[in-house]
Amino acid sequence: MSIRVACLCGKVVIDLHGQPVARANCHCASCRDFYGVAMFSATAWDPASVQMEASEVRTFSHPEKQLKKAFCATCGEVVLGTNRLGMHVVPNAMLHRVGEEGSHSRWAPTMHLYYRQRVVDVLDELPKYLDGWDGALYSPE
Numbered sequence: 001m002s003i004r005v006a007c008l009c010g011k012v013v014i015d016l017h018g019q020p021v022a023r024a025n026c027h028c029a030s031c032r033d034f035y036g037v038a039m040f041s042a043t044a045w046d047p048a049s050v051q052m053e054a055s056e057v058r059t060f061s062h063p064e065k066q067l068k069k070a071f072c073a074t075c076g077e078v079v080l081g082t083n084r085l086g087m088h089v090v091p092n093a094m095l096h097r098v099g100e101e102g103s104h105s106r107w108a109p110t111m112h113l114y115y116r117q118r119v120v121d122v123l124d125e126l127p128k129y130l131d132g133w134d135g136a137l138y139s140p141e
């Protein structure tokens with residue numbers, strides 16, 4: 001299975017092969033600062049599953065943390081991140097733009113991570129891990 005995604009202007013194209021390692025909404029402060037979103041909805045991929053046509057891409061590494069992002073030189077959209085585990089993360093916005101193949105049911109997050117650090121509350125049935133997915137779950141009072 002593979003899917004081709006592109007940035008908003010179409011100059012950066014990424015082919016994703018196989019299945020993501022994880023699909024999550026991340027509420028951690030690092031993602032919030034680095035990606036400029038209240039929560040980061042993304043799929044995580046083994047780097048071998050990701051091929052980027054990169055002539056128009058710029059990258060930026062976090063000055064302190066092991067985070068890197070790639071963005072389109074023309075439209076500025078973040079197309080790919082690399083987390084501290086070396087996984088590539090693809091924002092869900094990229095996938096949903098594709099249409100049928102990028103449908104929510106196929107790529108929807110299966111969990112919330114670092115919910116302890118959230119700045120938005122989410123009312124859904126997904127597991128909400130206070131930290132990473134090997135840790136404790138949030139339970140509403």
Ligand SMILES: [Zn+2]
Pocket residue numbers: 007008009010011012072073074075076077
């Ligand atoms: Zn672009």
Ligand SMILES: [Zn+2]
Pocket residue numbers: 026027028029030031032040114
């Ligand atoms: Zn995060």
